[in-house]
Amino acid sequence: MLEIMKANNKKPFSLVDRTDPNLLEETFDYGLPPLVRFDGPIVESIDGKLVTFDPQALKTRELVITDTTFRDGQQARPPYTIEQMVHIYDLLSKLSGPNGVVRQTEFFLYTKNDRETLDRCRSLGHRYPECTGWIRANTMDDFRLVQEMRLAETGMLTSCSDYHIFNKLKFKSRQECMDRYCQVVDAAFEAGIRPRCHLEDITRADVEGFVLPFVERLMRMSEQVPEHLSVKIRMCDTMGFGLSYPGVELPRSIPKLIYKLNQEVGVPSERLEWHGHNDFHKVHINGVTAWLYGCDALNSTLFGFGERTGNPPLEAAVLEYIAIRGDLSDVRTETITELADYMRSIGMPIPDNYPFVGRGFNTTSAGIHAGGLRQDERIYNIFDTTALLGRPPRVAITDKTGADGVTLWVNEFFGLKGAQRISKIKLHKLARWVMEQYEVHGRLTSISDQELEVKTRELLPEFWAKYRG
Amino acid sequence: MATVQQRVVAVTARVLRLDPNTIKPEHHFARDLGAESIQSVELVANFEEEFGIEMDEDAALSVSTVGGAVTFITDVCKQQGIDV
Numbered sequence: 001m002l003e004i005m006k007a008n009n010k011k012p013f014s015l016v017d018r019t020d021p022n023l024l025e026e027t028f029d030y031g032l033p034p035l036v037r038f039d040g041p042i043v044e045s046i047d048g049k050l051v052t053f054d055p056q057a058l059k060t061r062e063l064v065i066t067d068t069t070f071r072d073g074q075q076a077r078p079p080y081t082i083e084q085m086v087h088i089y090d091l092l093s094k095l096s097g098p099n100g101v102v103r104q105t106e107f108f109l110y111t112k113n114d115r116e117t118l119d120r121c122r123s124l125g126h127r128y129p130e131c132t133g134w135i136r137a138n139t140m141d142d143f144r145l146v147q148e149m150r151l152a153e154t155g156m157l158t159s160c161s162d163y164h165i166f167n168k169l170k171f172k173s174r175q176e177c178m179d180r181y182c183q184v185v186d187a188a189f190e191a192g193i194r195p196r197c198h199l200e201d202i203t204r205a206d207v208e209g210f211v212l213p214f215v216e217r218l219m220r221m222s223e224q225v226p227e228h229l230s231v232k233i234r235m236c237d238t239m240g241f242g243l244s245y246p247g248v249e250l251p252r253s254i255p256k257l258i259y260k261l262n263q264e265v266g267v268p269s270e271r272l273e274w275h276g277h278n279d280f281h282k283v284h285i286n287g288v289t290a291w292l293y294g295c296d297a298l299n300s301t302l303f304g305f306g307e308r309t310g311n312p313p314l315e316a317a318v319l320e321y322i323a324i325r326g327d328l329s330d331v332r333t334e335t336i337t338e339l340a341d342y343m344r345s346i347g348m349p350i351p352d353n354y355p356f357v358g359r360g361f362n363t364t365s366a367g368i369h370a371g372g373l374r375q376d377e378r379i380y381n382i383f384d385t386t387a388l389l390g391r392p393p394r395v396a397i398t399d400k401t402g403a404d405g406v407t408l409w410v411n412e413f414f415g416l417k418g419a420q421r422i423s424k425i426k427l428h429k430l431a432r433w434v435m436e437q438y439e440v441h442g443r444l445t446s447i448s449d450q451e452l453e454v455k456t457r458e459l460l461p462e463f464w465a466k467y468r469g
Numbered sequence: 470m471a472t473v474q475q476r477v478v479a480v481t482a483r484v485l486r487l488d489p490n491t492i493k494p495e496h497h498f499a500r501d502l503g504a505e506s507i508q509s510v511e512l513v514a515n516f517e518e519e520f521g522i523e524m525d526e527d528a529a530l531s532v533s534t535v536g537g538a539v540t541f542i543t544d545v546c547k548q549q550g551i552d553v
Binding site: 402403423424425426428431432435 | 506507510511513514517524526529
C-alpha cells in the first residue's frame with residue numbers, strides 16, 4: 001500500500017521490556033556476514049508509472065560475480081608477471097568454490113605473455129572462473145586472436161555516450177557508429193564467439209536515443225544465432241556517475257537503466273552485467289543495486305584495484321552475495337585473506353583500514369572497545385572474522401588501550417579461548433608497562449607486536465613458560 | 470596479626486601511594502582515593518597476592534569502597550579456606 005508522506009505521521013511507541021538481550025540473530029548470525037533481509041517490495045517511478053521490484057528474487061536468480069583483475073585491474077598498475085597471474089587465478093578459483101560464484105574472468109590477448117598466461121591458467125583445469133577475452137574489436141584480426149585462443153566469449157568495446165561516439169571515436173553520426181558496432185558483433189557470430197558488448201559510459205549516454213535502440217538491435221541479431229552466442233550486455237559506468245537511489249533520472253539511475261534494458265528491451269537478467277568505477281565512492285553499492293534491480297552479473301576486481309579510483313571490490317561482492325543468499329554457497333571465504341597476503345607480497349598496497357583485509361580492519365585501539373571485545377567479541381567485531389577470514393579481532397596497543405586491550409592482546413597472542421583465557425588481574429604488570437610508555441616516557445606511537453612479545457616474556461614469565469615454553 | 474582491614478588499607482596505600490592513616494573504610498577507591506583504571510586492576514592483583522586468594526575479576530572490580538573490599542575479601546578467604 002503506497003502512502004503519501006503527511007505532515008504528521010507520529011504514533012505512540014511503548015518500551016518492550018525484557019531481562020534477556022534480543023541480539024537480532026536472525027539478521028546478525030555471527031557465523032555469516034550480517035544478512036540482507038527485505039520486508040517488502042522496492043518501488044521506483046519509471047516514466048510516470050510506479051514499478052515494483054521483488055527483492056526476494058535475489059535468492060532465486062543466478063547471481064554471479066565476474067572478475068576483471070587481469071584487465072581493468074591491470075590497467076592501473078605495472079603488468080603482473082605470468083606466474084603472478086596464474087597464482088591469482090588459482091586462488092580466485094579456490095575462492096569461487098564449486099558453484100562458480102566467481103563465474104568468469106577476462107584476459108587481454110594482445111601480447112605473447114597475455115596468451116601464455118591464458119594457456120597456463122586454463123592448464124590448471126579449473127572450471128571456474130571461466131576464461132573470457134577482452135578485445136578492442138577495431139579490426140577483424142582481433143577475432144582471430146579470440147578464435148586462436150579457443151575462447152567462447154569475448155568482451156568488446158561498444159561505447160555509447162556521445163562523449164565517446166563523437167569526441168573520442170570520431171564517428172560522423174550515431175547511425176554510423178551503431179552500424180559499425182553491429183558489423184563487429186556479426187563478425188563475432190561468424191567466428192562462433194559470443195560477444196559481450198561493453199556499453200562504455202552508459203551513465204552519460206542518451207539512453208532513449210542511442211542505448212535502447214542499439215541494444216534492441218543486438219537482441220534482434222541474437223535471435224538469429226544459437227542461444228550460446230547471444231549477445232551479453234555489460235553496462236559500464238565508466239566514470240562512476242551511476243546512482244543507486246530511487247527517483248533519479250536517466251542516464252544516471254541504475255534502477256531505470258536496468259529496468260529499461262531488462263523489461264522494455266528484453267535483455268534477460270543472466271545476460272546483463274554491471275561494471276562500475278569508484279570515482280564518487282559509490283562503487284560497491286552501485287554494483288549491488290544492479291543485482292537488486294535485475295542484473296545477474298557484477299563485474300569486479302580484487303580489492304577494487306582498477307583504472308583510476310578502481311572497480312567494485314570482488315571480495316566485498318563475495319561477502320554481499322553470502323549476506324543476500326543467507327549461506328556460504330560453498331564459497332571459501334578464507335581465500336580472501338590469502339589473496340590479500342599474496343597481493344601485498346607482490347607490492348600491491350592495501351590500506352590498513354581497508355574493509356575485510358586491511359591490517360587493521362578488525363583492530364581496535366580504544367580501551368572501551370577492547371573491554372567490549374573481551375566480554376563478547378560480537379560487540380565490536382562485524383562477524384566471525386576468525387572463521388570466515390582467518391582474522392581474529394585484535395587490539396592495537398596505545399595509551400587508549402587500557403588493561404582490557406592488553407588482556408585481549410595477550411590471550412590472542414597465546415591463542416587462549418574460553419575458560420583458558422588469562423584474567424586481566426594477572427596481566428597488570430604488562431598493562432602498567434604500556435601505560436608508562438606514554439605517561440612517563442612520552443611515547444607517541446603504538447606499540448608493536450614484537451615489543452609486546454619481548455615484554456610479555458620478561459614480565460609474565462610464568463605464562464610464557466606455560467604457553468610458549 | 471593484622472586484621473583484614475589493616476592489610477587492605479596497607480595494600481591500598483602502597484598501590485595508590487597514599488598515607489595509610491588517611492584511608493577510611495567509607496572511601497571510594499576512584500572518587501576519594503583517585504584510583505585510575507589500571508590502578509584498580511593493580512589493587513585487585515595485590516589483594517590476591519597479600520591474601521593468597523583468587524578472586525573473580527568482574528566481581529572484584531565491582532567493589533568500590535575500602536570497606537566493601539574488606540567484606541568481599543573476608544568472604545573469599547572463607548570460601549577458599551584461608552585463615553584471616
